[in-house]
Amino acid sequence: MKIKVAKNSGFCFGVKRAVNISLETTKLKEKVVTFGPIIHNPQMVSYLKKCGVGFVNEIDDIVDETVIIRSHGITAQDYKKLLKKRVEIVDATCPIVKKAQDFAKKLTQDGFRLVILGEKNHPEVKALLSYVDDNAIVISGPEKKISLQENQKIGLIAQTTQIEEKFEQLAVRLLKSCKELYVVKTICNATFIRQAETKELAKNVDVLFVVGGKNSANTARLAEIARAENCKTYHIETAAEIEEKSLKNINYLGIAGGASTPDWIIEDVKRRIKKIKKT
Ligand code: SF4
Structure with a gap:
């Protein structure tokens, strides 16, 4: 056979970076936690725990630890809560995820109705939504129902891990039903x-x-x-x-x-x- x-x-670049940041931080700080699992791999999360990087699911559980923000980012609200707690924050959000957040904000500010191809409950999408005050349509596939007003300007982005073919199909579909379409391929390489x-x-x-x-x-x-x-x-x-x-x-x-x-x-x-x- x-x-x-x-x-x-x-590991992709963003995951490698987040893991390295976590391990480096443990060398410099006494207590280190990630807010939510740093990456979506339970075995790696357990390994990091052994190396001194704990993790919490609730901000209320953070007392005096240095907090690492995971590779797929956190919501704007959670970020504000962390700032209020006055704990030290180390941001390991993947720069490509950050870029998608910036595009979401920019398109919304420029008057586009934002459409995101992605999973509504994924932390990355939740974070994207938080940067546009939940003012976006999240659609899980090009075949799903979507209600748009007539003659709307639409801005289309995707969760970074989406399938390119589906993104293209969605773009073609939206093109048929809107006045103006601005597509940013935020799927990562x-x-x-x-x-x-x-x-x-x-x-x-x-x-x-x-x-x-x-x-x-x-x-x-x-x-x-x-x-x-x-x-x-x-x-x-x-x-x-x-x-x-x-x-x-x-x-x-x-x-x-x-x-x-x-x-x-x-x-x-x-x-x-x-x-x-x-x-
Ligand atoms: S956006 Fe791409 S490079 Fe960044 S963490 Fe996700 S898969 Fe990795």
């Missing part, structure tokens, strides 16, 4: 590259293991893309989830890691697959 790992599996590689891999393998947090939007999207290619796909967090029966009668196996998946987990997955095949 041949195993092929997608070339760009694992790391996402785009990983999605393109996964699609290609899915076309050529018998089975694909997409590795990454179950709560990771970008990893879930990779699995969605692979399934759309009719490839037998398993979204797993760790090697322990691999069942022997899933490796039967396989000639060509692919592995794709999400942008928040540490290399060591991808290596573990590879090792376990080889071990099962040997025995």
Whole structure:
């Protein structure tokens, strides 16, 4: 059996940056917490905890710790609350996520009705909404219903981990129903590259293991893309989830890691697959 790992599996620039900022901060400060998980990977969050980076879900639970803001950002309201607490803040929000927030603000200020392709409950989208006072339409796919006023000027952006094809389809659809459309492709390049590689891999393998947090939007999207290619796909967090029966009668196996998946987990997955095949 041949195993092929997608070339760009694992940490993207923004995740690497957030993890490094967290580890560096623990060297300088006594008590360090992240507000919400720094990235959407439970194993990495546990590892960081061992290194001294705790995490809290509520601002009220923060007392005198240095607070690190996660890679996908926080809402404007939460940021204000943190400032009020007078705790030290280290912002690890990915610059690409920040850029999307800036575009959301700019388009709204310029009188565009903002439409965001994304998941309403994802922290990144919640943060985007907070910067425009919730004055935007969030749509999860180009096929979903959307109510717009006639002759509206529309500004379209996306959650950074969205699928490019869906974004383009939505842009075409909106173009037909508005007077003016301003599109900013806020999908990040790391996402785009990983999605393109996964699609290609899915076309050529018998089975694909997409590795990454179950709560990771970008990893879930990779699995969605692979399934759309009719490839037998398993979204797993760790090697322990691999069942022997899933490796039967396989000639060509692919592995794709999400942008928040540490290399060591991808290596573990590879090792376990080889071990099962040997025995
Ligand atoms: S996927 Fe892109 S936007 Fe998200 S953290 Fe990574 S580099 Fe930043």
